[in-house]
Amino acid sequence: MSKIIAVQTALPHYVVHQQEAKEMIYQLFQPTYPKIERLLSVFDNGGIDTRYLAKPLEWYQEKHSFEEKNELFLEAAVELGEEAIKGCVDKAQVRYEDIDAIITVCTTGLAAPSLEARWINRLPFSKKVTRLPIWGLGCAGGASGLARAHDYCLAHPKANVLVVAVELCSLTFQVEDLSKSNLIGTSLFADGAACVLVTGKESSLFKNGSRSLPVIQKTETVLMEDSEEVMGWDIKDNGFYVIFSKDIPAIVHQWLEPQVTEFLASQQTKIEEIGHIVAHPGGKKVLEAYEQSLRLAPDQLNVSRSVLSQYGNMSSATVLFVLEQYVQRDIHTNNLGLMLALGPGFSSEMLLMRWE
Structure with a gap:
């Protein structure tokens, strides 16, 4: 078995209200898609009030190359992931050098070396920490990352594992894509990161603490x-x-x-x-x-x-x-x-x- 010791989330700086996003899409698509207004109800009926984005709304109204978007992804992902990691480590009162493995989960950008290599170089982790990047699982990735951390702890009962999920969904927006899928994605997707510390049953952290986890x-x-x-x-x-x-x-x-x-x-x-x-x-x-x-x-x-x-x-x-x-x-x-x-x-x- 394995225990979840601490969770820390992180958000980018730009907050957008759903009505603002809806208005932006109307202004962008209406000249070439006159019937766009009847599809905009997805912004009203999706149960979303606010979202956080890596860039201000004005940035998304212009076309950007894949190279530019991925460079921004790397910059924002490293920053958000680091913020989440620091908060999680502080909450758990664990030392960076006591982390045995880092599982990175992402599907909205490309990085080689993968993101955890960059965090290891910015924070005082052991240089022998095991790196396990997971790419391509989309919305299932956060749960899958925890499941793989659990597997790791079954094999290594003394282990302390960080699961870091970082997604910059907004940077995938295609300003010239008039498909319904792009419209729905634009009404739903946002940016954020989270870090979870998972420990094996023989870790010193497993039985520490005064409350149920x-x-x-x-x-x-x-x-x-x-x-x-x-x-x-x-x-x-x-x-x-x-x-x-x-x-x-x-x-x-x-x-x-x-x-x-x-x-x-x-x-x-x-x-x-x-x-x-x-x-x-x-x-x-x-x-x-x-x-x-x-x-x-x-x-x-x-x-x-x-x-x-x-x-x-x-x-x-x-x-x-x-x-x-x-x-x-x-x-x-x-x-x-x-x-x-x-x-x-x-x-x-x-x-x-x-x-x-």
């Missing part, structure tokens, strides 16, 4: 067969072009419940026994599909809805923003939690947790 009991990944076109990115000369199937809420509604039921049954557990649902808020309709398919109580997704409202969809980092709020709560020992996230593949990531 989530212990990861079991994880599972499920890939939906022949579903590559449901969600993801096309990478072209000008950068990332978002892929969104209109069927995502219906797929969630029909496909997720059997996966969750089977996963929990393998641990002699039922969904009714889960007190805390740590769900990635991919969008308002996705949360509604979670709620209906899993027959959840009306308030069980309140934290996910709150995160979506305040920050939008930050891809892999978003579920860790939800996790941070749960970790800050005073949750009684033996309460069960289930982390859920869906991403390209089409795939699900599930983690069963118990507070100890």
